[in-house]
Amino acid sequence: MARRTVRGIEIEKLAHGGDGLGYLPDGRVLFVKDGLPGDIVDVEVVKEKKSFARGRVKEVTTPSKHRVAVQCEAFENGCGGCQFWGVGYDQEMEWKVQAAWEAMKRISKLDLPEPRVEKAPTIFHYRNRVIFHQRREGDDLRRGFFAARSRKIIDVQRCPVADKAINEAIEEFGGPLSMVGKADIMMETAGDGGVVVLVELLPGERISHDALNELSRRLEQGVVVRGIEILDDRGKYFILGDTTVAASELLARPPLESMQMKAGRFRQANSEVNRKLVDYVRDAVEEKFGGDDAGPAPRIVELYCGSGNFSFPLAELAGELVGYEGSSAAVEAASQMVEMDDEMTHVHFEVADLSEIEVVSQVLSEPFDILVLDPPRDGAPEVAEEMIGDHSARQIIYVSCDAACLARDLKTLCLGGWKLEELSFFDMFPRTAHLETVAILTRD
8 A cells, every 4th residue: 555645634632552643534543653632743644444544743733732852862763662752741641541541441341440640750761671672784783772663773872761770781882782793682770780681692693702702801891781691593592790680670579689580580660660569559458458357367369470579568468378470480589589588488489371271260269368460461361251250359459561451351350240449550661651550359
């Protein structure tokens, strides 16, 4: 289909996901990348369907009154990592909370409570993990982030949302890392101002002795980067320096902050907001099951528990806590912390493939009081179906990184007898369209 330009489109509101929403002359919905409510824009239409189309701003003819000066060079050059450098933070939050809430209401068809909103303490330097893409384009090797809906590399020298130590690591190791060739390069904070670098070479790429020697030499001279791990498509590892990460970097409130854990594990990208999120979940359990007249301490089942981000704070309130997770490495790390703490005998972690409905049925078959789950982006429809049966559970705390998938599962749960008591949005990713959502459900 030949692309066409449509002029004079008014952006009426923000859609869930961050695109502006307007209408084509024929009445179809038009999703416009980088369009802001109040803009009048000329749009290059890049995809057309029967009921909607997608496009991107070709020219802003009348800017929205909410537009502000952009504070990120990469964003101006087309970086797809963020969506909201063109507006102030309060306006960003208003729009994306409204878009997420409306999407959830439309999908779930429920009478949703007014959401509780937790803003981020800062919009700068909050990301504790960043993945750079290094690719060859012609004779050049470029490193940065992908453009929106594209594999084009937008060069990035410093990222305003990345932790300051990560930006220092880019500056310190940018040259030597160019020697590894095509790769995805993850940098994450490791504690005490240090950074660990994990390099995954693209298929066919091989690390040279010269590159290894130069990286080793720079590690000895450097200050910020404490270790580098390199993996190629044959499964061959090269480890330089110390590539472990302090537990206090990966978990909100670990029982052993000094314990060193393997880098590359799942972690929430915003440490400050993660602590607020974990405290909120813990407080929700304590409010319902705490107090002198609350009876025996509850049995808690946690699904998709990772290395224990929620588990360890919740363990303080539980008579028993069992966490299930698909990653054996994460379960091993969590279990090691339990073994090192004499007060954690009531906490257990087990490996379980929670994508299998038979496994979900089995782990939810025994009596428990509280279910806590933090599934991947696709949500947990099998869990929702399983929880509408005859269970002893009285509370579900569902943490989600995708409001639409959460809404689908809430519809199943609420039609099955659960009541949605509270809905909360946590801004884990300022300057982006994403929100972390928490739903608290109860049943008599």
